[in-house]
Amino acid sequence: MPQQGFARLRRWQSFDPANEQPIRAWIPRPLVWLSRDFVRTFDDLANGRARWPLLMFGGPGTGKTTCGLAACDRVWPLYWPMPELLQHQQMIKARSKRGEYYPDDPWPGIIEAPFAVLDEIGSRGMNTELEFETLLQFMEERNRHNRVAIYITNLHPTDLERVFDARIADRLTCGTILEFKGDSKR
Numbered sequence: 001m002p003q004q005g006f007a008r009l010r011r012w013q014s015f016d017p018a019n020e021q022p023i024r025a026w027i028p029r030p031l032v033w034l035s036r037d038f039v040r041t042f043d044d045l046a047n048g049r050a051r052w053p054l055l056m057f058g059g060p061g062t063g064k065t066t067c068g069l070a071a072c073d074r075v076w077p078l079y080w081p082m083p084e085l086l087q088h089q090q091m092i093k094a095r096s097k098r099g100e101y102y103p104d105d106p107w108p109g110i111i112e113a114p115f116a117v118l119d120e121i122g123s124r125g126m127n128t129e130l131e132f133e134t135l136l137q138f139m140e141e142r143n144r145h146n147r148v149a150i151y152i153t154n155l156h157p158t159d160l161e162r163v164f165d166a167r168i169a170d171r172l173t174c175g176t177i178l179e180f181k182g183d184s185k186r
């Protein structure tokens with residue numbers, strides 16, 4: 001398990017985003033206090049007391065992305081919203097049909113980053129073959145290289161099999177599951 005980057009996570013109940021060098025700094029993170037459940041869960045994961053991957057689900061605005069980014073700010077990070085990753089996938093496919101190389105290939109990073117967050121899984125309610133394929137490939141590459149990940153979705157875990165299929169649902173739910181409850185914080 002690639003645990004070395006996680007030592008820093010033990011002291012992050014409170015932090016000042018202004019003093020950090022955040023990944024994707026243009027995505028706002030107004031929080032000072034992180035969800036206690038998330039901190040506890042992440043601490044268990046980082047210290048081997050809970051099983052990876054972490055699946056975070058809940059309604060819009062409940063703080064899932066904020067927590068995922070906060071975790072990214074503290075380890076060697078990789079953060080992808082699914083729609084953005086799918087745009088790269090489309091470009092890779094289009095270029096490879098023409099026998100061309102695509103310089104912004106995200107896959108080496110997906111394979112190498114010790115810690116990764118994949119956000120907005122199934123977010124548009126129209127799950128294309130491309131999303132299906134990409135999600136499976138993402139999870140397979142992380143597993144094959146023994147890399148941990150957080151997966152974030154609005155979908156309830158019991159809906160994953162219907163929306164995707166049993167293989168994807170099984171991979172997403174085989175570790176630790178954390179629900180984000182309550183009203184939107186937006």
Ligand SMILES: Nc1ncnc2c1ncn2[C@@H]1O[C@H](COP(=O)(O)OP(=O)(O)OP(=O)(O)O)[C@@H](O)[C@H]1O
Binds near residue numbers: 058062064184
């Ligand atoms: N811990 C927090 N403290 C203060 N504000 C927060 C916190 N978490 C979230 N927010 C506020 O709520 C907004 C929405 O949070 P976030 O984007 O993390 O939700 P989400 O669960 O990812 O929503 P969606 O499912 O729509 O993507 C943030 O931009 C921020 O303004």
Ligand SMILES: [Mg+2]
Binds near residue numbers: 119
């Ligand atoms: Mg979000």
